[in-house]
Amino acid sequence: MKQKLLVTFLLIFAIKSFSQDSKFSVEANFPIPIGDNFLGENYNGIVDIGAKYRFLQNGIFSLGASVNFGYVRNSKSGATDLNQLFDVKIFPIQPRIFAEFSIPNLESLHPQIGLGYSILVYNAKADRINTSTLPADINDNESGFNLNVGFSYDLTNKFFLQAQYDFIKIEVEDNVPDIKYNTNISILKFGIGYRI
Numbered sequence: 001m002k003q004k005l006l007v008t009f010l011l012i013f014a015i016k017s018f019s020q021d022s023k024f025s026v027e028a029n030f031p032i033p034i035g036d037n038f039l040g041e042n043y044n045g046i047v048d049i050g051a052k053y054r055f056l057q058n059g060i061f062s063l064g065a066s067v068n069f070g071y072v073r074n075s076k077s078g079a080t081d082l083n084q085l086f087d088v089k090i091f092p093i094q095p096r097i098f099a100e101f102s103i104p105n106l107e108s109l110h111p112q113i114g115l116g117y118s119i120l121v122y123n124a125k126a127d128r129i130n131t132s133t134l135p136a137d138i139n140d141n142e143s144g145f146n147l148n149v150g151f152s153y154d155l156t157n158k159f160f161l162q163a164q165y166d167f168i169k170i171e172v173e174d175n176v177p178d179i180k181y182n183t184n185i186s187i188l189k190f191g192i193g194y195r196i
Contacts (some may be wrong), residue, residue: 022157022158022195022196023053023054023055023057023064024051024052024053024054024195024196025051025052025160025193025194025195025196026049026050026051026052026193026194026196027049027050027051027052027162027191027192027193027194028047028048028049028191028192028193029047029048029049029050029068029162029164029189029190029191030045030047030048030189030190030191031045031046031047031048031070031072031092031187031188031189032045032187032188032189032190033045033072033185033186033187034186034187034188035184035185035186036180036181037180037181037182037183037184037185037186038181038182038185039072039090039185039186039187040185040186042074042075043072043073043074043075043088043090044072044073044074044075045070045071045072045187046070046071046072046073047070047071048068048069048070048071048092048189048191049068049069049070050066050067050068050069050094051066051067052064052065052066052098053065053066054100059102060101060102060103060104061099061100061101061102062099062100062101062102063097063098063099063100064097064098064100065095065096065097065098066095066096066097066098066114066116067093067094067095067096068092068093068094069091069092069093069094070090070091070092070093070094070187071089071090071091072089072090072092073087073088073089073090074086074087074088074089086124086125086126087124087125087126088122088123088124089122089123089124090120090121090122090123091120091121091123092118092119092120092121092168092187093118093119093120093121094116094117094118094119094146094148094166095116095117096114096115096116096117096146096148097114097115097116098112098113098114098115098148099112099113099114100112100152107154108153108154109151109152109153109154110151110152110153110154110160111149111150111151112148112149112150112151112152112164113147113148113149114146114147114148114149115145115146115147115148116145116146116148117143117144117145117146118143118144118145118146118166118168118170119141119142119143120141120142120143120168120170121141122140122141122142142170142171142172142173143170143171144168144169144170144171144183145168145169146166146167146168146169147166147167148164148165148166148167149164149165150162150163150164150165150189151163152193157195158194158195159192159193159194159195160192160193160194160195161191161192161193162189162190162191162192162193163188163189163190164188164189164190164191165186165187165188165189166185166186166187166188166189167184167185167186168184168185168186168187169183169184169185170182170183170185171183
């Protein structure tokens with residue numbers, strides 16, 4: 001899977017490396033769940049990849065659509081935490097509309113803001129089962145509003161560094177308490193991107 005993904009990115013870069021009109025970009029980020037919430041306290045970020053397409057460019061202003069796919073994993077496992085029976089992976093999917101700005105006299109710096117909807121896809125497999133009443137695996141989804149703010153800094157006309165903050169307000173199920181710990185998620189992302 002990793003090999004196929006790498007070959008796909010290399011092929012895209014090779015085809016578009018000489019393009020002057022950079023409406024499309026790809027990015028790779030390291031996500032860091034933060035804050036006093038279930039994700040920030042119990043999960044570690046692994047990777048976040050994304051793509052952006054700018055469908056309107058007007059001098060200092062660009063409007064576009066983007067999507068990010070992430071992977072975070074619980075920081076506790078049965079080997080280190082006797083109360084943790086499942087190895088839990090969460091795959092955030094984040095489509096959004098974004099606006100990106102260029103600052104006069106600071107052409108390399110691009111602040112951005114985005115609004116969208118996040119879907120958290122859960123995959124939990126039993127780390128160890130000590131009772132027959134527990135399922136072998138659990139697959140579930142949660143979703144909610146997503147606000148993204150950040151900036152990118154151009155290293156060249158193709159490569160850029162970026163930092164982002166995602167706030168996600170998820171809806172909880174009936175049996176989960178509707179408190180900030182369960183509904184408000186914060187993720188910092190630091191990464192590099194390439195304009196195609």
